[in-house]
Amino acid sequence: MNELKSGVSESMELGTLRRIIVRAKRWDLFFVVLGILSLMIGVLTFAVLFADMASKGLPRLNWEFFTSFPSRRAANAGILSAWVGTILVMLVTAVAAIPLGVAAGVYLEEYAPKNWITDVIEINVSNLAGVPSIVYGLLALGLFVYQFGFGQSILSAGLTLALLILPVVIVATREAIRSIPQSVREGSYACGATTWQTVRDHILPYSSPGILTGIIIGMARAIGETAPIITIGALTFIAFLPPQPYVGDPPAGLFDWLFAPFTVMPIQMFNWTSRPEAAFAENAAAAGFVLVFMTLLMNGLAIYLRYRLRKNIKW
Amino acid sequence: MDANVTPVPVTPTLKADVRDLDFYYGSFHALKKVTMPVYERKATALIGPSGCGKSTLLRCFNRMHDLYPGNRYEGGGIVLHPDNTNLLAHGVDPIEVRMRISMVFQKPNPFPKSIFENVAYSLRVRGLRNKSELDDRVEAALKGAALWKEVSGRLSELGANLSGGQQQRLCIARALASDPELILFDEPTSALDPIATASIEELITELKEKVTILIVTHNMQQAARISDYTAYMYLGEMIEFGITDQLFIKPQKKQTEDYITGRFG
Structure with missing residues (x-):
């Protein structure tokens, strides 16, 4: 059959x-x-x-739009203070969040003993990523603005956003480190390397593409955040730039700009959309275009860097 | 003098001896009162069926188990000669142990770095910075691993671009570069094709002139071909240890005989 x-x-x-x-x-x-x-x-x-x-x-995007301060007349208004503010705040965010986040991630993966305390920390870090951003704003208002006396400054805003993206950076760092095969780690230890030598010579270099991607995704999230920045009291109308180091009379200090009042792109947009005149809506759309473009640029950079760095990493 | 006296066999020098070693993975008793000698400049093979503890014993020698929580050494330990250091003693730093005893793994595990940096790494962790000395010692290690002719012109290429057998010889060069007293091989040819396997076996036979070798293999022919001494393990116990030829031709224990004749395992 x-x-x-x-x-x-x-x-x-x-x-x-x-x-x-x-x-x-x-x-x-x-x-x-x-x-x-x-x-x-x-x-x-x-x-x-x-x-x-x-x-x-x-139609509103021209050179003057980038080099003018906001104005009561829509046709003259520009985003100079906003884009400068955004870039400076992002700089502070990056400088604060990258070392803290990467260090925390490396510690949790390579050093921390695997016990219930580490588990609790792990759950907490994941939960932090889900905390509404306005809550970070409130925390920062109490801590950075008043307690530490940083005021309603670029420094306060940058640190707030750094707190906000810290969990993203930690989680990305851990994921990137976990993707390194255990055999590579054992190879390093078998050569007689200490944990720090293993981290410095192997773990960090091999996980850098993943870490970098995480950092940039976090930064792309931070660049559009409005609520926590409003909470700590960013101004909506700013017609001056933060002091340049060693410029002016008396000359500004190297870090004086950190304590300057500021505005950022999303706040500028928010401010313009709340105006009744149609011309301001156009300004808001133009600023939105620039903001989205900045985000896309960062994501593009992330993809490019990941591609470049991964080329040399084969298991 | 009587010319007919049979020459007394020269007893080889002891390099390391395992004394009543117990090892636990958590609550699992993986090694039970294991005792065996490792002789200097000889190749000693560990054979036995999967899960018998041969790799576990090998990884005790460079304290690889310390990397994972829940692992416990008990009993007498492993004494390294001539300085009589117990490798498993609490006061002995595992890093010091790994500096003296290097290891080659089952699957080739080159670092995603250049060929040069792969070999130089074991020297760099020892603080060697001098460029010309690094060059010399990397070259010597690659020659020792019979890889120099194939890679001398492309030291800056990635180690991962080499073939499987070449990668494993690169890992052997990395293990050789630091002039270890003992090299551990954990089934070094199980991921390789027969031709690459033959070249690695030939290399190990050459290496034992200069350095003590302890090799885990599940291939009995391999143990017979390259080792001077063989230890047969089963279920965490050392069943029999002896000169390879004798162990394979005339095993003392029934269990060993069953295993090497293929009746079991």
């Missing part, structure tokens, strides 16, 4: 077999369609929003 005749079992007709395969493959087709639809919803929504913003804002 079941003897094979020219490779095909008699108990199943070749025709039946083919029908079964066709039927089973329908599910593949179904899922492909479903997947493409899901993908399109996300991609198209962003594309439409971006195109809308671009069509409204692009």
